[in-house]
Amino acid sequence: MKKAGLNYLLLLMALPLLAACSDEEATAPAATVQVELQNMVGVQPLQLDASTYTSPAGDTYVVSNFKYYISNVKLISSKGEATFLEPESYHLIGGEGKTTFELKEVPAGTYDKIELSIGVDEAHNHSTDQVGDLDPSNEMVWDWDTGYKFLSLVGTYTGDTGNGGLVFHVGGDVNYKTLTLDLPQALNLRQQPNATLRLQADVNELFQNPNLIDFDVMHAGGHGAGPSMIAENYSNGFLKVVEVK
Amino acid sequence: MLRRPYTLLVGLLSLYLFFLASCTGEQEEVSPMAESFALGVPANLATSVPYPDRNPLTHEGVALGRMLFYDPVLSKTGTVSCATCHQQEKAFTDGKALTTAGVSGKPLLRHVPSLVNLAWMPGLFWDGGAKDLESLSFGPLTHPDEMGQDLKALAQKLQQHSQYPQLFKKAFGTDSVTSAAITRALAQFQRTLISANSRYDKYVRHETGGDLSELELEGLTLFQEHCSSCHATGFFTDNSYHNNGLDSSFSPDHEALAYGRGRISGTPEDVGKYKTPTLRNIALTAPYMHDGRFQTLEEVLEHYSAGVVYSASLAPELQQQGRLGIPLSPSEKAKLIAFLQTLTDESFIQNSAFSKPQ
Numbered sequence: 001m002k003k004a005g006l007n008y009l010l011l012l013m014a015l016p017l018l019a020a021c022s023d024e025e026a027t028a029p030a031a032t033v034q035v036e037l038q039n040m041v042g043v044q045p046l047q048l049d050a051s052t053y054t055s056p057a058g059d060t061y062v063v064s065n066f067k068y069y070i071s072n073v074k075l076i077s078s079k080g081e082a083t084f085l086e087p088e089s090y091h092l093i094g095g096e097g098k099t100t101f102e103l104k105e106v107p108a109g110t111y112d113k114i115e116l117s118i119g120v121d122e123a124h125n126h127s128t129d130q131v132g133d134l135d136p137s138n139e140m141v142w143d144w145d146t147g148y149k150f151l152s153l154v155g156t157y158t159g160d161t162g163n164g165g166l167v168f169h170v171g172g173d174v175n176y177k178t179l180t181l182d183l184p185q186a187l188n189l190r191q192q193p194n195a196t197l198r199l200q201a202d203v204n205e206l207f208q209n210p211n212l213i214d215f216d217v218m219h220a221g222g223h224g225a226g227p228s229m230i231a232e233n234y235s236n237g238f239l240k241v242v243e244v245k
Numbered sequence: 246m247l248r249r250p251y252t253l254l255v256g257l258l259s260l261y262l263f264f265l266a267s268c269t270g271e272q273e274e275v276s277p278m279a280e281s282f283a284l285g286v287p288a289n290l291a292t293s294v295p296y297p298d299r300n301p302l303t304h305e306g307v308a309l310g311r312m313l314f315y316d317p318v319l320s321k322t323g324t325v326s327c328a329t330c331h332q333q334e335k336a337f338t339d340g341k342a343l344t345t346a347g348v349s350g351k352p353l354l355r356h357v358p359s360l361v362n363l364a365w366m367p368g369l370f371w372d373g374g375a376k377d378l379e380s381l382s383f384g385p386l387t388h389p390d391e392m393g394q395d396l397k398a399l400a401q402k403l404q405q406h407s408q409y410p411q412l413f414k415k416a417f418g419t420d421s422v423t424s425a426a427i428t429r430a431l432a433q434f435q436r437t438l439i440s441a442n443s444r445y446d447k448y449v450r451h452e453t454g455g456d457l458s459e460l461e462l463e464g465l466t467l468f469q470e471h472c473s474s475c476h477a478t479g480f481f482t483d484n485s486y487h488n489n490g491l492d493s494s495f496s497p498d499h500e501a502l503a504y505g506r507g508r509i510s511g512t513p514e515d516v517g518k519y520k521t522p523t524l525r526n527i528a529l530t531a532p533y534m535h536d537g538r539f540q541t542l543e544e545v546l547e548h549y550s551a552g553v554v555y556s557a558s559l560a561p562e563l564q565q566q567g568r569l570g571i572p573l574s575p576s577e578k579a580k581l582i583a584f585l586q587t588l589t590d591e592s593f594i595q596n597s598a599f600s601k602p603q
Binding site: 126127128129130131135136137141143144145146147 | 300375383397432508
C-alpha cells in the first residue's frame, strides 16, 4: 500500500517534467514573418518635407516628421487553428524608427488576420523608464504628464483662413486602439516559412473617417477631444495589409 | 534500514526540482553584484519604503544615483546638476521663487519642490503629472530651461565616461547605459531621502530631545484643528490636490500650466488645484506655494486668514460658515509658526549619506 502510494507520487511528479520540457512550438516548425510598413498619402509614398499634400478637407500640408507605435502584434487564424502573439511587442515606426520588423518563432499554421494596436497599452503607458523602442530618448514621451505619444505628426499647413504649424501628438489610454486587419490572402506558413506582410499607412486617413479634420479649425493637439478624433480615424482605414509575399 | 530510501528520495527530489527550474526558462535577471539596501523607517512615518518591482533599492544603485544627482555632466552644458536647485541644506530646495539656475537662465514657471519622503508620493511635480520617481527625472533632465539634455547624448556621455559604465554594471548588472538605468538610479537615491527625525517626531515617539514648549503645543493643537485635513500628520501632506484660494482665474497660457491638476486630469473641477506640499522642513523651504509667491510663513498664514479668493474649485475647508479662509488671530499665527518650526529635521539636512559624494 505504502509502496504503491510512492510509485503513484513519482508518476505524478514526472508529469510536469514531460509537459514543461516539450513546448508544442518546439516540435512544430516555426517560421519568421517579416512585417513591412510603408507610409503613404493616398497612393503616393509619404515624402518628408519634399511634397505638399492636400488633406481630405481641402487644406494643403507638408509633413516634416511622422512616427507612431505599433504594438501587441498578433497573427490570427479565423478557423481557430493557431494564434501568435509577439512577446514584448513594441515597434516605433517612422522618423528615426523602423519601417520593418520580424515576427519570430511563429508556429506553423494558416493565418488570415493580423491584429495590432496603435499606441502603448495601459500597463506600459504610465512609466517611461523603458528600453528599446520604448526608450524615452526616442522623444515619444510626455515628461510633464507621464506617458507615451502614440502618434506624432509634425509639419505645416495652409488652410482656407490661416496657415502655420501642424503638430499632432496623440496619446492617452483612451486613444490606444486595437485593429484587426484581414490579409488579402491567407498566409500558410507550412508552405511559406519566410513570408512578408506588406502594410500601408495612409496619412490622409488620419484626417477623415469618421472625423473630417479641417486644419483651420484644428491644427494641433496632444490630449483631449481633438486628438481622440484623430485616434478614431487611425482605428478606421489608416492601416491596411496590401500584400502577402 | 529506513535511511537509504530516504536519502534516495531527497536526491531524486532535488534532481526533480532542478529539472523543473531549468524548464521554466525566462527568469528575471537579477544583478549578481548589487546588494539589497534595507532602509530603516521611523515608526511614526511608515513600516517600509515602497518601491516598484522593477527597481529595488540596492547599495550600488543608491550610490550611483547619489553620484548622478550631484554631477553636472547630466546637463547639456555640463554646469547644472540636480543639486543645483535641490540643495540639501535647504531640504533640497533652492530658496528662489522661480529659479533661473537652469541651462537657459530663463525663470522656470513653478517653484522648486522639496525632495523628501518621495517614496510615498503617488504623483510628483506640483500637479502630480509625473506618475513615478523613475519617470519624473526625464522632465528636469530634458526641459530646455532646466538641464536641457538630449537623452541619447546623455547615455552616450555616460557610456564614454571613465567611471560610470562600471558603476552601472555594479548597480544593474550591465555596463550598457540606458535612459531607464539613469533615472532608476536617481529614483533609488531619492527614495532614501527620508525625513522624520524632527523635534516634533521625537515628541510623537516619546524620545529624548522631543520636548515641545507650551507655545509649540498650542500651535500643534491649532494645526490639528485647522490644517491637518490637507497637511495630514505623518507625511504632512494628504498627497492630494486642492485649490487653496490663491487666484480667482487661471490663465490658459503656457499650455494651460496655471490649470494645475486640471491640466493633468482634463476635468474642470481640478482647475486651480495643486498637490498639498509636505510641511516637513517648512522653515527651510521658503518661499512658498507653487509659484513661490509668499516669502515667509507669516505671509502664508496671512493668506489663509485674510487672502483667500473664491473660484469654482476652491477647497470646501476654506469656505466654511459663510466666509473665505481660516480666521486666525495674531497670537494663533505665532503659535502655528512656532509649531511649524519644530518640523525642521537637522539630521536630514546634515546626513552625510545625502550629501555630495567625495
